[in-house]
Amino acid sequence: MKIGGLELENNLMLAPLAGMSDVGFRAVCASQGAAITFSEMLSAQAMKHDSKKTADMTVTNPDEKIKFAQIFGHEAQVMAQAASSPLLADFDGIDINMGCPAPKVVKNGDGSALLKNLSLAGEIISAVKNATKKPVSVKVRLGFQNENIAQIVRACQEGGADFITVHGRTREQGYAGKVNLEAIALAKSVATVPIVGNGDVVDLQSFQNMLATNVDGVMIGRGALGRPWIFSELLGRECRNKFDLILRHVQILREHYPEKWLVLYLRKHFLSYAAAFKAGGEAKRRLAISPSIDESLEILKEQFNHFEIF
Ligand SMILES: Cc1cc2nc3c(=O)[nH]c(=O)nc-3n(C[C@H](O)[C@H](O)[C@H](O)COP(=O)(O)O)c2cc1C
Incomplete structure (x- = not known):
């Protein structure tokens, strides 16, 4: 997979995980083969107000390969400002969160709430695109209440997204039930930009099932928690130093917090x-x-x- 000028080492990515995808965890996942790592979701509003807590989440590590900062918000100009913030200078790309189902996020019109207003979603993507030279991706769900992934993909493309990650559930579903691989395949079939499939990849079988949808990349979240070596396993490499990865995770965090x-x-x-x-x-x-x-x-x-x- 290629994004703008960035050539990926493989098609595996570590998902943004609020409260979990810290710099140490991202670095060890990258060392195991995650070609792109995503920061936890960062509030564009909080960045505007110079929040120290948010700034603390923007630390990066040289072991990360290609790293994206994920931002969330619902105001195009505030999102554009966040994307061009010096705080994100070390990141290689910007990801826009349009999937978070949390009530407090949705209530503000952020995260998956944007799936209900695709013209605003498109405006935000194009404002972010105009604010940065870096690649811009969008992470979506299949829809808010009902599935409308084909329209969502088209709106993201028209806004200028360089690739789109599709978590194969609606907002309504939360994390319940199984990921809908057919809907991910549909997203891929209508897309003109690369599609990254996401949801329930935890082992070789589920990885192969995701690849069978024809997606360009695969993003792993919960399957990597406690098991950053999942990336090695899926790449057919043996991880001989599992405990050392835990020590490295801790060591990196101790350098910053x-x-x-x-x-x-x-x-x-x-x-x-x-x-x-x-x-x-x-x-x-x-x-x-x-x-x-x-x-x-x-x-x-x-x-x-x-x-x-x-
Ligand atoms: C603890 C936790 C935190 C998450 N935080 C974020 C986030 O900050 N941004 C985001 O786009 N998705 C977030 N997600 C969703 C994941 O990125 C991913 O889409 C979802 O877990 C499905 O993939 P999986 O089955 O591989 O975990 C989070 C999920 C979990 C479990």
Whole structure:
């Protein structure tokens, strides 16, 4: 897949994951083969008001290959301003969130609410395109209430999107049910720009099912949580250093954020890693209350050794 002047190493991407796709996680996923990594969703409004919390989410790492910042909002000019903000200077592309189903986001007219107003969606995309020389992508769902992916794809293309990621569910569906691969195939069949398929890719079989829709790229979210080596697995490479990836994830975060904040922040990731190592309830309980990162890493190491032996 090629986007503007950017040649991708392969067709795999790490999804934007609010509260999870931090710089350390993105870097380890990239080291495992994710050709594009996406930041957590960044509020264009918050960027306008110089939010420190949002600025903290714009840190990048040299291990990331091609990195996109994902922005959300509903005002074309505010979105354009965010896309050209110096805070995003290190990113190679801008992704526009038109898929977030969260009520507090939709209530403001952001995220998947834009799927109900495709003329505004198109205006936002073209304002962002005009504000930056970087490639601009859009991440959508199949529709808001009902599916209307063909119209959505056309509106995004007309707005100037360089590629479109389609999560194969409507906003109404949230995360329920199975991803609709036929609708993703339909999106691909009407598109003139590359289409990235997203939803429920967790192993080789589900990856192959997604590829069978003829998409140009595949984006993985939940399947990478606790298992950043999924990218190696899908590329047919062996990952021999799984635990080192966890250490690297932590090390990168420690370079940027205070330890006290990280102790709480990392718990979700540690529990995902524990689940990947099939840790029992007792280990998970200890991780959930562990007061230090080093102690959590020791607990995880025990689980990892156990997992590797059996
Ligand atoms: C914890 C979590 C956070 C998410 N945050 C974002 C986000 O910030 N922006 C976005 O476009 N999608 C977000 N998503 C949706 C994912 O990017 C992806 O579209 C969805 O999880 C389906 O893909 P998957 O089955 O591979 O996880 C999030 C999903 C989860 C589970």
